[in-house]
Amino acid sequence: MADLPILMFSVLIMCGNLLVIISIIYFKQLHTPTNYLILSLAVADLLVGVVVLPFSMILSVSSYWQLENLLYRYYAVCQPLRYKTKINVRVVVIMILVSWTVSIGIGVTILGPKQGHNRRCALFQNTHSTITGAVFAFYLPAIIMSIIYLKILMVAWRQARSIQNTTKTGATVSKTERKATKTLAIVMGVFLICWTPFFLCITIHPLRNYTIPVPVIETFKWLGWSNSVFNPCVYAFFYSWFRSAFRMIITGKIFRGE
Template sequence: MCGNLLVIISIIYFKQLHTPTNYLILSLAVADLLVGVVVLPFSTILAVSSCLHLEGLLCKVRSCIDMFLCTSSVLNLCFISIDRYYAVCQPLRYRTKITVRVIVIMILVSWTVSALNGIGVTVRGLNEEQSNRCVLFQHTSLAIMGTFLTFYLPGFIMSTIYLQILMVSQRQVRSIQSTTCQNTKSGATISKMERKATKTLAIVMGVFLICWTPFFLCITFYPLSNYTIPVSVIASFKWLGWSNSMLNPFVYGFFYTWFQTSVRMIISGKIFQGDFTHFKLF
């Protein structure tokens, strides 16, 4: 919650950060913040209470909000990858293609689709046979629909886009290398650029896949295995997935120098000592 809150305050306060790309990061931070503020308290209550009178109602509410916010977080990640694709692969068309209007549409789509997905899956599951286990997707059709819209489709899109970005980046680096003086220093610089691009993309996709893949694979095979997978295993993988909302500020924020500067100004209280809205962060 602290990391996402720092991202939100930074982007809202500093005028220099009012860019289309940062609006997507802001939307992502809001979704991730709400996961920590709303979803995790519900989940904690359900985890520690075994005989709660309203456990069934809390489970349904938690499931709806959880689907809504987690799907929004994933879709925001997906739209960020699209934004990065145009920035890296089509830089000359970036400003005409990725405008504030387009970004607003992306944000509205991510939140609207997420809300419809969460409400739809929850409503469809109301008439299903009840179980003492508070687990998402206890029906096969719901599991297929929910996991496809929440993870598999966005994950496939993100993987494809970032792979394309990586290929284009390496191609651009080799093009620069072929037109510059071939010396040891140049070769070392080019090699460092390639490693940095590869490392950054590996972190972006790696964190997302490491956090969410175990849960969605488990939940996909859960109905097919006649519900034999231990609920404790599913719960553990779910908490791992939620941790993606905690790590996103590190992946999309701490890699930017402007975020490091803004965090120092916020934590030190400098922004309360005057008007720093137009302060140059980079």
Template sequence: MAITPLKIRSFLYMFIGSTVSILIIAGNILVITSIIYFKQLHTPTNYLILSLATADLLVGALVLQFNMALNLRSCFFFGDLVCKMRRCFDVTLMTTSILNLCCISIDRYYAVCQPLKYKCKITVHVVVIMILVSWTVSSLLGFGMVFVGLKHIVCEGRCLIFRIPNSNIVGPVVSFYFPVITMLCIYLKIFLVAQRQVRSIQTTKSGIAVIKMERKATKTLAIVMGVFLFCWTPFFLSITFNPVTNYSVPSPLIETLVWLGWSNSMFNPFVYGFFYSWFRSAFRIIISGKIFYGNFTNSKLL
């Protein structure tokens, strides 16, 4: 039986997709397990990271699996419902990620700009409300866009065509552009305040250590946001300007940009492991299997 270019393309597609999916699932399970297991990581900021990691995990476990199934059989085989469900999960989880990043930026704002009010403003109760609101709004937007608002999903081959009419840009604005502008403004404010703190620092050694620790955490989480923007901005720009150019953006390019966006879910665990020493310590303990042979919940992660 001859091996056609289509078969080679499908094999490479499945191989890359499976690899990315496995890395997403494994990396985010590490993050989730670390935060749940180690008491040192039970902080409001890390609960937001836990919510973000859960969304990333579901991208690998649901969205990519749907997409690879559609690649093998096409959406004509599965029907329009599966095509829409894939899009629902995609929009919901992407929106959840960016709303969680928004919440993290608010957390960092109080930690750096108003440190004396941080513990009374950003409590576990407040963070739980932030997480619930993020997931609820994202679910309503994701399922509402596909089943009620947007009826322009066209099933072509592998169910990759997502057409947004000129009159309906509410989805991208709510789920991407507005949160992005909000986060950029917040991090700009944090940067300016941090610069003033450096110039006029007059405090104890312990106070200096706390300020440095908060700034490092803010820098790391800003990098997480930067990676998110790097991965998702090209896709949103393409679907925003596609209607203006009479849908001239080719489907393979949109498909590639979608994969770039999904790959963001794979990068975050590497960022945490690279910049956070306590996450590195937690990852080592989990990967080595020590948690199965002893109680390390109260371990001091360096």
């Protein structure tokens, strides 16, 4: 019975992210550079449900996909006239490959075999590698994301003010900017809320001579994993095209030709 919650959580993660993956692959309208990044993130989250949860492993690299989406939103706001020429499928593919390579490297570094402390989880066997892994897997991307978001917020606010002062459509554009900025804030906020407690815990744990109770670490680990459930909602359910695609998949309309 103890395995039932893990199984249900795993199925929930897999179903949500499979909807995102199938939608982007099947519908040509969703074949855009930004959605390819969402596809990459959905694949990573799917692996959490397929591999990580069943085998009780630790996944600590999802921040890189969050950072990609934030960088492209930054380019779209701060360099709008050059966005479509600079951010193309080739650039997106390269960024995705770099993200997966860096993520795998960090994962191997954190979870690789260590000497000593045989009864402890490999994640905590070496204080230096644990803290270094946390810095590069979470803290550094989180700081960069926060700085970029503040820049986006400032530029979007200035653009909205400028448009309001020069055109009659200022209210509409301002509303669009606010919605996009709010969506980005939700994306970042959910990610940071889910993963910050766990990474703070694993950073402090070796420094306090492993005195943090295991149930506390496990609770924060589950909170981090829950980000893989929220991502399909945050990235997809905010957009009408994804909602329509989900309905077509769930109701089986994609098997009816047109």
